[in-house]
Amino acid sequence: MVLSDEILTEISFVEISTYRTKVMKSLRESYNVPTGIAKDVDLNTNHVSKVLSELKSHGLVVCVNPEVRKGRLYRLTEKGELVAENLKR
16 A cells, blocks of 8 residues: 555654654554553553644544543544554554
């Protein structure tokens, strides 16, 4: 499969950060809340929240229940799935 320049750019964006890579791989396994992701990848929740915000701004993840204050659930978008499938690390 030939990847578009846009997808390659997003892969690069994710791979330059260990935190982004870990969060993307965690979400590839299943949807999750930030505290669950933090436990899964052994990071602080505040780091995970910052990473989720960055990934969201790139269209790689989406919050499925943004109206709730606690227990926000995140999953990969189609674009995010394609990026996660092609991560090297």
